[in-house]
Amino acid sequence: MRYISNTPAQQKEMLARIGAASVEALLANVPAKARLSRPLALPAALAEGDLVRHLRQMAARNASADDFACFLGAGSYDHGIPSPINHLISRGEFFTAYTPYQPEASQGTLRSIFEYQTMMAELTGMDVANASIYDGASSLAEGVLMAHAVTGRVETAWSRGVNPLYQQVVETYCEGPDFRLKSVRLGDGVTDLDALRKAVTERTAAVVVQYPNFFGCLEDLRAAAEIAHAKGALLVVAADPVNLGFLTPPGALGADIVVGEGQGLGVPMSFGGPNLGVFAARADLVRRMPGRLVGATVDKDGQRGFVLTLQTREQHIRREKATSNICTNVALCALMATIYVSILGKVGLRKVGELATAKAHYAAERFAAVPGVSLRFAAPFFKEFALTLPKAPDRVVKRLLKDRVLAGVPLKAFDRAEKSTLLVAVTERRTKDEIDTYAAALAAAVA
Numbered sequence: 001m002r003y004i005s006n007t008p009a010q011q012k013e014m015l016a017r018i019g020a021a022s023v024e025a026l027l028a029n030v031p032a033k034a035r036l037s038r039p040l041a042l043p044a045a046l047a048e049g050d051l052v053r054h055l056r057q058m059a060a061r062n063a064s065a066d067d068f069a070c071f072l073g074a075g076s077y078d079h080g081i082p083s084p085i086n087h088l089i090s091r092g093e094f095f096t097a098y099t100p101y102q103p104e105a106s107q108g109t110l111r112s113i114f115e116y117q118t119m120m121a122e123l124t125g126m127d128v129a130n131a132s133i134y135d136g137a138s139s140l141a142e143g144v145l146m147a148h149a150v151t152g153r154v155e156t157a158w159s160r161g162v163n164p165l166y167q168q169v170v171e172t173y174c175e176g177p178d179f180r181l182k183s184v185r186l187g188d189g190v191t192d193l194d195a196l197r198k199a200v201t202e203r204t205a206a207v208v209v210q211y212p213n214f215f216g217c218l219e220d221l222r223a224a225a226e227i228a229h230a231k232g233a234l235l236v237v238a239a240d241p242v243n244l245g246f247l248t249p250p251g252a253l254g255a256d257i258v259v260g261e262g263q264g265l266g267v268p269m270s271f272g273g274p275n276l277g278v279f280a281a282r283a284d285l286v287r288r289m290p291g292r293l294v295g296a297t298v299d300k301d302g303q304r305g306f307v308l309t310l311q312t313r314e315q316h317i318r319r320e321k322a323t324s325n326i327c328t329n330v331a332l333c334a335l336m337a338t339i340y341v342s343i344l345g346k347v348g349l350r351k352v353g354e355l356a357t358a359k360a361h362y363a364a365e366r367f368a369a370v371p372g373v374s375l376r377f378a379a380p381f382f383k384e385f386a387l388t389l390p391k392a393p394d395r396v397v398k399r400l401l402k403d404r405v406l407a408g409v410p411l412k413a414f415d416r417a418e419k420s421t422l423l424v425a426v427t428e429r430r431t432k433d434e435i436d437t438y439a440a441a442l443a444a445a446v447a
Contacts, residue, residue, distance in 0.1 A: 063406060065269055069434035071363075073384045073425025074214070074409045075136060075163055076272065079242060079264040079352070080429050082343045085336050094335060110306035113331065114294045116338040123244045123341075123349075124258040125251025126280035130310075131292040132334040133277030133326055136261025137166045140208070140238050141173035142279060142290040142324055143257045147206035147234040148179055149288050155180045156206045157199040157228075159191040161213030162238060164414045170208075179205075189217040189377025189386070197227050204233040206257075211239045211250055215423065216360075216384030217377055218247075225254025241265060241278050241337075243382060245346065246353020257281045264427075266340030267333050276333040286310070290324030355428035356383035359435065363426045366439040372446050376421050384425040386411070386418075389446060393422040396445045403441040405434070 006014070011023070020026040027035065046054060070078040088094075093108055113131045120129035133139045144156055156174075158167065158181045171181060182204075184196045191209055200207060207228035209219050221237060228235040234256040242264035244250075250258045262276035263269070281289055287310075295309030344352065360383045368375050372390035389396055393410035400407040408425070411418035426435070 062271070063401065065406065068401075068404045068406045069430065069438065070406045071408050071424050071426060071430070071438065072269075072406050073216075074423055075165065075261055075263075076269050076275070077240075077242070077264045077383075077425055077427055078269060078429055079266075079427050081266050081268060082340065084343060085266045085339045088339050089332060089335055094332075107306055109331070110294050110308070112335055112338055113329075114296060114306050115342075116334045117294060119338060119341045120241065120262075120278050121280055123241045123249065124239065124255075124260075124278070124280040125244075125249025125253075126255070126258050127251075127283035128286050128289070128293070129278065129280035130289050130329070131294055132262075132329040132331070133259075133279050133291055134330060135273065135275035135277045136238065136259065136263075137163070137169035137277075138326070139259035139261075139277035139279045140166050140236070141170045142326060143236045143238075143259045144170050144179070144206055144208065145173060145177075145324070146257060146281070146285070146288050146290065147236055148177070150234065150285060151205040151232065153203050153205035153233070154178070155182055155201070155203045156208060157182050157184055157196060157204050157233070159184050159196070159207075159209045159213070159219070160186050161189070161191055161215065161217065161219060162208055162210045163214045166210075166238065189213075189215050189379035189381075190219050191224065193220065193223050193227065196224065200227055200231045200233055202231055204228070204231055206234045206236045208236045208238070211237050211247070212243065212382040212384065215377060215386045216381040216425070217379040218382060221250055221253035221255065228256075229254070242349070243353060243356075245344075245349025246357065247382070251280075256285065262333070262337050265337035267336050274330060274333055276330055276337055290326045291329055352428050353383075356426060359383075359428070359430050359432075360385060360426035362432070363424065363430070363435045363438070366435060367424070367442060370439060370443045370446060373442065376418075383427060384423065387422045387424060388420050389422055390420075391446050393420065396422065396442065399445040400438070400441045403437060405438050405441055407438065407442070 015022065065078045117129045117131060121127065133142060156179060160183055174181065182199045184199050185192050190213065207224055209224050211219050211221055213219055225235045235254055236257045237250040237255040239250055239258055239260045241260050241262050258280045260278040262278045267276055279291065292308060293310035294306055297305055297307055299305050364375060364385050367373055367387055374388045376386035376388045397407045397410060409423040411421040411423055
């Protein structure tokens with residue numbers, strides 16, 4: 001009975017209590033055509049050792065980033081995770097039998113969230129950050145909704161350099177209130193500023209750009225901010241906070257709202273999630289922020305304490321005053337990020353950026369030297385870059401798996417015009433030997 005929640009005796013007792021003679025009698029009202037009339041096609045039960053061996057064999061079919069040289073990116077990155085993180089988040093002090101954002105939360109939990117907010121505000125260069133959101137995509141969608149709420153306008157100028165998966169989420173959010181997204185073309189890998197200038201009007205609530213953008217290229221945020229503000233729109237920037245230990249914070253370049261995917265801050269890739277949504281804004285916009293905000297105060301004895309200061313959702317305030325449908329924060333992932341930033345500090349975060357930049361440019365030089373391979377864009381890039389290949393990128397990716405290299409993300413699935421493009425990310429974890437192995441395998445694959 002190890003894997004079954006109740007015994008036959010317990011089942012019999014429950015059926016008797018509700019007045020059913022059997023499980024079949026209990027299901028009598030379910031139409032016969034909707035019921036399975038044969039036993040499930042399951043193999044015989046396995047002994048524990050055989051079952052564990054079977055599950056391990058199944059798990060080994062996955063290509064783990066720890067077992068391969070991982071050059072995947074497009075929003076999820078193989079950054080280093082300091083070993084203390086897993087030890088600390090497993091401590092009993094961080095366990096809770098209840099959701100860790102309610103007023104009943106412990107002072108320790110509230111303080112860890114407060115520290116997270118402070119760190120994200122400093123990294124992004126903004127005045128205030130909330131207690132986190134689900135992921136980068138939902139954070140950007142909330143940022144767009146917030147810009148519409150602040151300005152009362154119905155259009156958004158959207159750079160094609162923003163992650164296309166994020167765009168799908170934003171389009172879903174904006175479909176109900178019928179907000180319009182106006183796409184702005186790229187010029188050599190970055191937002192075409194002339195096209196952006198034409199797209200922004202007095203009806204524009206927000207200009208949305210990514211920094212660095214989906215292709216790894218560095219956008220001119222200051223110019224985008226000037227264009228947005230000239231028409232009374234807000235600049236919403238999607239940024240990877242790991243990069244902001246090295247790059248100039250968006251807040252210093254004119255951003256009004258900064259969102260991002262914080263997975264790289266000590267959160268494992270985990271085959272796609274859970275992730276960490278970062279959300280920060282100017283102080284004068286705080287009443288329109290989604291989610292929650294933890295604040296510091298003093299009690300009646302003058303001792304410092306932490307309280308849930310802001311909860312702008314319909315559960316706590318009048319429905320018409322609610323700013324968002326976000327109903328939770330990702331406290332565990334935010335805790336991971338807090339520990340990560342605390343361990344690395346300013347010097348360590350800058351070093352991560354320096355290493356990623358140097359290794360990415362070395363890799364780009366080595367890969368572009370392969371006959372038939374070239375850089376897709378000439379614009380300056382950070383830790384991610386796009387390659388144009390002479391053969392189908394998905395076939396090249398499959399070929400490089402034999403050399404235990406996760407070669408990157410083919411972009412045909414996002415845009416058929418990029419059917420020859422492979423997006424490659426290089427973090428601080430990649431070594432010179434791994435990059436050289438990739439280059440050799442790539443040369444063989446496209447020959």
